[in-house]
Amino acid sequence: xxxxxxxxxxxxxxxxxxxxxxxxxxxxxxxxxxxxxxxxxxxxxxxxxxxxxxxxxxxxxxxxxxxxxxxxxxxxxxxxxxxxxxxxxxxxxxxxx
Numbered sequence: 001x002x003x004x005x006x007x008x009x010x011x012x013x014x015x016x017x018x019x020x021x022x023x024x025x026x027x028x029x030x031x032x033x034x035x036x037x038x039x040x041x042x043x044x045x046x047x048x049x050x051x052x053x054x055x056x057x058x059x060x061x062x063x064x065x066x067x068x069x070x071x072x073x074x075x076x077x078x079x080x081x082x083x084x085x086x087x088x089x090x091x092x093x094x095x096x097x
Contacts, residue, residue: 053073054066062079064086073089 050067050069052065053068056064058064062077065076065078067074067076071090075086075089077084077086
C-alpha cells in the first residue's frame with residue numbers, strides 16, 4: 001500500500017477529495033437558493049395572501065378561525081363535518097353575513 005508524507009493511502013485521499021467536493025457543491029447550491037429566495041425567484045417565497053390571525057378552540061373537535069385574505073378578515077367555523085363561513089369583515093369594520 002502506498003502512503004504519502006502524512007501516512008495516508010491513495011484511497012484515503014480520494015475520499016477526502018470527494019467529501020470536500022460534495023461540501024463545496026452543497027454550499028454553492030445553498031448559496032444560490034438563498035440568493036434566489038431573497039430576490040423573489042424561488043416559488044413560494046413571496047408574500048402570502050392568506051394567514052390565520054387567531055384560532056379559538058370551541059371543544060376538542062371544533063374551532064373558530066379568524067383568517068385574513070388580502071384586505072378582508074373572515075370568521076370561519078371548522079369541525080368534523082367541514083368548514084363554513086360565519087362572517088366576512090371588511091377593512092372599515094363593515095360586515096356582511
